[in-house]
Amino acid sequence: xxxxxxxxxxxxxxxxxxxxxxxxxxxxxxxxxxxxxxxxxxxxxxxxxxxxxxxxxxxxxxxxxxxxxxxxxxxxxxxxxxxxxxxxxxxxxxxxxxxxxxxxxxxxxxxxxxxxxxxxxxxxxxxxxxxxxxxxxxxxxxxxxxxxxxxxxxxxxxx
Amino acid sequence: xxxxxxxxxxxxxxxxxxxxxxxxxxxxxxxxxxxxxxxxxxxxxxxxxxxxxxxxxxxxxxxxxxxxxxxxxxxxxxxxxxxxxxxxxxxxxxxxxxxxxxxxxxxxxxxxxxxxxxxxxxxxxxxxxxxxxxxxxxxxxxxxxxxxxxxxxxxxxxxxxxxxxxxxxxxxxxxxxxxxxxxxxxxxxxxxxxxxxxxxxxxxxxxxxxxxxxxxxxxxxxxxxxxxxxxxxxxxxxxxxxxxxxxxxxxxxxxxxxxxxxxxxxxxxxxxxxxxxxxxxxxxxxxxxxxxxxxxxxxxxxxxxxxxxxxxxxxxxxxxxxxxxxxxxxxxxxxxxxxxxxxxxxxxxxxxxxxxxxxxxxxxxxxxxxxxxxxxxxxxxxxxxxxxxxxxxxxxxxxxxxxxxxxxxxxxxxxxxxxxxxxxxxxxxxxxxxxxxxxxxxxxxxxxxxxxxxxxxxxxxxxxxxxxxxxxxxxxxxxxxxxxxxxxxxxxxxxxxxxxxxxxxxxxxxxxxxxxxxxxxxxxxxxxxxxxxxxxxxxxxxxxxxxxxxxxxxxxxxxxxxxxxxxxxxxxxxxxxxxxxxxxxxxxxxxxxxxxxxxxxxxxxxxxxxxxxxxxxxxxxxxxxxxxxxxxxxxxxxxxxxxxxxxxxxxxxxxxxxxxxxxxxxxxxxxxxxxxxxxxxxxxxxxxxxxxxxxxxxxxxxxxxxxxxxxxxxxxxxxxxxxxxxxxxxxxxxxxxxxxxxxxxxxxxxxxxxxxxxxxxxxxxxxxxxxxxxxxxxxxxxxxxxxxxxxxxxxxxxxxxxxxxxxxxxxxxxxxxxxx
Numbered sequence: 001x002x003x004x005x006x007x008x009x010x011x012x013x014x015x016x017x018x019x020x021x022x023x024x025x026x027x028x029x030x031x032x033x034x035x036x037x038x039x040x041x042x043x044x045x046x047x048x049x050x051x052x053x054x055x056x057x058x059x060x061x062x063x064x065x066x067x068x069x070x071x072x073x074x075x076x077x078x079x080x081x082x083x084x085x086x087x088x089x090x091x092x093x094x095x096x097x098x099x100x101x102x103x104x105x106x107x108x109x110x111x112x113x114x115x116x117x118x119x120x121x122x123x124x125x126x127x128x129x130x131x132x133x134x135x136x137x138x139x140x141x142x143x144x145x146x147x148x149x150x151x152x153x154x155x156x157x158x159x
Numbered sequence: 160x161x162x163x164x165x166x167x168x169x170x171x172x173x174x175x176x177x178x179x180x181x182x183x184x185x186x187x188x189x190x191x192x193x194x195x196x197x198x199x200x201x202x203x204x205x206x207x208x209x210x211x212x213x214x215x216x217x218x219x220x221x222x223x224x225x226x227x228x229x230x231x232x233x234x235x236x237x238x239x240x241x242x243x244x245x246x247x248x249x250x251x252x253x254x255x256x257x258x259x260x261x262x263x264x265x266x267x268x269x270x271x272x273x274x275x276x277x278x279x280x281x282x283x284x285x286x287x288x289x290x291x292x293x294x295x296x297x298x299x300x301x302x303x304x305x306x307x308x309x310x311x312x313x314x315x316x317x318x319x320x321x322x323x324x325x326x327x328x329x330x331x332x333x334x335x336x337x338x339x340x341x342x343x344x345x346x347x348x349x350x351x352x353x354x355x356x357x358x359x360x361x362x363x364x365x366x367x368x369x370x371x372x373x374x375x376x377x378x379x380x381x382x383x384x385x386x387x388x389x390x391x392x393x394x395x396x397x398x399x400x401x402x403x404x405x406x407x408x409x410x411x412x413x414x415x416x417x418x419x420x421x422x423x424x425x426x427x428x429x430x431x432x433x434x435x436x437x438x439x440x441x442x443x444x445x446x447x448x449x450x451x452x453x454x455x456x457x458x459x460x461x462x463x464x465x466x467x468x469x470x471x472x473x474x475x476x477x478x479x480x481x482x483x484x485x486x487x488x489x490x491x492x493x494x495x496x497x498x499x500x501x502x503x504x505x506x507x508x509x510x511x512x513x514x515x516x517x518x519x520x521x522x523x524x525x526x527x528x529x530x531x532x533x534x535x536x537x538x539x540x541x542x543x544x545x546x547x548x549x550x551x552x553x554x555x556x557x558x559x560x561x562x563x564x565x566x567x568x569x570x571x572x573x574x575x576x577x578x579x580x581x582x583x584x585x586x587x588x589x590x591x592x593x594x595x596x597x598x599x600x601x602x603x604x605x606x607x608x609x610x611x612x613x614x615x616x617x618x619x620x621x622x623x624x625x626x627x628x629x630x631x632x633x634x635x636x637x638x639x640x641x642x643x644x645x646x647x648x649x650x651x652x653x654x655x656x657x658x659x660x661x662x663x664x665x666x667x668x669x670x671x672x673x674x675x676x677x678x679x680x681x682x683x684x685x686x687x688x689x690x691x692x693x694x695x696x697x698x699x700x701x702x703x704x705x706x707x708x709x710x711x712x713x714x715x716x717x718x719x720x721x722x723x724x725x726x727x728x729x730x731x732x733x734x735x736x737x738x739x740x741x742x743x744x745x746x747x748x749x750x751x752x753x754x755x756x757x758x759x760x761x762x763x764x765x766x767x768x769x770x771x772x773x774x775x776x777x778x779x780x781x782x783x784x785x786x787x788x789x790x791x792x793x794x795x796x797x798x799x800x801x802x803x804x805x806x807x808x809x810x811x812x813x814x815x816x817x818x819x820x821x822x823x824x825x826x827x828x829x830x831x832x833x834x835x836x837x838x839x840x841x842x843x844x845x846x847x848x849x850x851x852x853x854x855x856x857x858x859x860x861x862x863x864x865x866x867x868x869x870x871x872x873x874x875x876x877x878x879x880x881x882x883x884x885x886x887x888x889x890x891x892x893x894x895x896x897x898x899x900x901x902x903x904x905x906x907x908x909x910x911x912x913x914x915x916x917x918x919x920x921x922x923x924x925x926x927x928x929x930x931x932x933x934x935x936x937x938x939x940x941x942x943x944x945x946x947x948x949x950x951x952x953x954x955x956x957x958x959x960x961x962x963x964x965x966x967x968x969x970x971x972x973x974x975x976x977x978x979x
């Protein structure tokens with residue numbers, strides 16, 4: 001377990017910023033303590049410092065996981081965000097998409113969402129913007145995150 | 160021709176041959192003088208009855224009538240009177256022949272009982288017999304008279320006329336539905352051939368329960384071959400079931416319903432076999448269950464294990480509320496209810512139109528599928544916020560996540576499991592449920608607290624034999640035997656001691672440990688808990704669960720501590736949840752009690768102690784005498800040249816932490832280095848090392864005399880290879896003094912060794928000397944000490960020398976010199 005290097009940090013933040021923008025700072029400085037990112041076996045974990053202290057006692061080969069796993073670095077050092085990070089990204093997401101109940105199930109089981117399944121969408125969502133998908137009850141859904149058409153395009157289609 | 164004229168061969172059945180043969184047999188029977196004796200075993204019950212009747216008169220006539228079915232001598236009681244017109248003629252002759260061969264009175268008693276059973280009217284082989292008899296008689300009612308003759312005597316004693324009549328009537332009714340079967344014929348033959356002993360048993364059963372199933376009774380007396388054969392031929396489960404009920408009925412009121420001459424153990428044995436057959440259990444497990452439960456409960460328990468428990472789930476209060484979740488699930492089409500008053504987060508699912516493990520709420524982590532009994536240990540543990548909790552065997556993570564939600568994601572949870580594949584499920588579940596304060600590790604539980612200790616609370620859901628979750632895994636019925644249970648118990652003891660050592664007794668809010676298993680065996684539950692009570696400074700406290708059965712304070716020949724009443728047992732048949740056992744400990748002192756028998760070689764089971772030796776490192780803050788016993792035993796096993804002297808000296812001096820650390824360091828090091836050679840040679844080194852450490856601790860002075868004396872004693876007792884010392888010396892040097900517990904344990908172990916004791920003692924004696932010397936002089940270990948050592952060693956015989964030479968060269972010279 002080790003802290004992230006500069007390079008890794010940069011890569012990771014870039015990825016996260018796609019979804020939450022500049023709110024990244026909020027992830028680190030939280031009211032209930034300082035959190036930090038640690039790298040272990042190519043996975044990035046988001047832990048509070050209290051937990052970090054205890055986890056330091058466990059040898060690397062025996063440690064499996066700590067706190068929340070945000071994602072992992074691939075062999076070519078690209079950062080892949082995991083679904084387990086959703087809970088932290090959702091509150092700070094800049095662009096959100098709400099889908100209708102009918103399309104919710106389809107989305108959960110891996111299918112794309114058509115425009116007809118779209119309930120709401122934030123304004124000014126540009127194309128290929130990373131979004132967080134919610135159900136109509138404001139529950140972040142686990143699913144893919146990239147939008148194909150922009151908001152403006154969508155509105156045009158609707159009207 | 161020859162075979163047909165075999166007079167002893169009875170022909171039964173409706174076939175042509177049966178009818179034909181009868182004539183020949185009958186003819187022959189006239190010539191054979193002792194036909195009765197020879198064929199006595201072949202006599203059908205009817206025949207026997209007839210004979211008895213003839214002898215005794217027709218007192219029992221009514222009775223006989225009632226039980227038309229002929230009963231094979233061995234005791235098979237055909238059910239119900241069977242009068243098949245078709246067979247009548249065929250059997251008549253045969254029966255006549257039989258009748259001539261009246262059996263001895265003993266049979267009559269059997270028959271009588273058989274008759275009773277027949278009267279019950281259960282369709283059975285008896286039908287065949289009944290028909291035969293009736294056919295034979297041809298004249299009278301369905302063989303009742305003849306039967307009654309036979310069974311007169313017994314029946315008369317036990318039944319009132321009205322009862323007999325009732326039985327007869329039942330038998331007749333049964334006959335109406337009876338069918339003849341080949342199997343029955345075969346069985347009858349077998350039965351006939353069986354000794355008479357089997358008869359009484361069945362009779363008694365039938366009498367007691369007013370039920371048929373006569374056949375079952377014989378197994379006892381039947382030779383095993385006959386029994387197995389019968390069973391192998393597709394045992395009729397219905398019959399077996401009936402028999403089970405009969406036996407239980409008889410045993411419930413054994414005094415009055417027993418059969419004479421049959422002991423309770425025979426009944427029990429029969430019941431055991433039947434239960435094993437009916438419910439597909441292995442014999443060992445069934446025996447254990449019979450010890451645990453009274454018979455009525457036993458059947459209920461077995462029945463409950465055939466049926467799965469209801470599906471329950473636990474709301475994840477980190478993400479939702481139970482009310483909201485219930486609403487959401489009901490909208491999806493799930494039929495559910497709150498689990499009970501005792502749970503605020505549990506829901507029980509009656510049925511569901513959607514897969515309950517794949518709903519969006521599940522994927523979002525709003526609930527977890529968890530057995531009701533698995534929620535109980537966490538409720539008993541009652542974790543508070545901002546605590547440090549250890550979950551030693553956490554997979555698949557249900558209890559861990561429950562702990563986290565009770566703590567509201569504050570504090571820290573260390574979730575550990577020894578199984579790497581199952582850890583993946585823990586990771587997945589904890590992430591899904593939004594647990595952020597967990598660290599997941601992959602240690603053997605016995606390595607705690609060496610890895611990290613000082614937890615406020617610990618939950619140990621120990622791996623067990625799984626006898627409480629048979630409904631989930633029916634393979635447990637057959638694949639568990641004595642060895643498995645004992646192995647599990649051993650592992651559980653080790654884990655429990657490690658867990659106890661990981662708890663910080665001085666914690667402000669905690670100091671509790673919950674031990675739970677999903678097993679109902681006493682060896683894995685009460686015995687383990689009792690063991691821990693003896694070995695550590697813990698006491699049992701109420702679990703906080705107000706329902707559930709109390710644990711046993713005594714079981715068969717074992718006696719447990721009375722506080723075991725505060726533990727709780729749960730059964731599938733009484734609480735409708737998986738079998739479970741929960742015990743809650745409070746640790747009141749961080750010190751580890753040193754066993755008094757540190758010097759004794761033989762004491763202590765040692766198994767549980769091993770973990771202590773191996774890895775427990777009590778924090779320095781914890782002072783403690785090391786359990787001498789434990790060390791002793793562990794050492795023995797390891798065959799390390801541990802230092803019995805150390806332990807003894809420790810005990811005498813009141814071991815300080817430092818000392819302990821040193822010693823344990825030494826011992827652990829020595830252990831590490833032990834090889835076969837080392838064992839031989841390490842003794843002296845060990846002793847030297849011990850001595851050195853002791854000195855360093857500052858207590859050497861006090862101890863050295865003791866050591867010396869002990870050493871001398873050791874020397875006197877035995878010669879230990881000096882070489883060990885050599886090996887130990889370097890080890891000792893390199894040891895850090897931070898290890899506490901293992902050393903004393905090692906010492907104790909040494910003490911404990913019978914065979915090794917001698918060696919050990921020698922080693923110990925030598926080691927301290929050597930070590931001290933070594934430390935001081937950095938390479939001239941033997942200097943000052945050698946004289947003492949040599950003095951000690953002089954008492955030792957030569958072999959040590961030899962071994963020494965084998966050990967490392969460096970120190971050898973001094974050693975050899977020491978050895979003298």
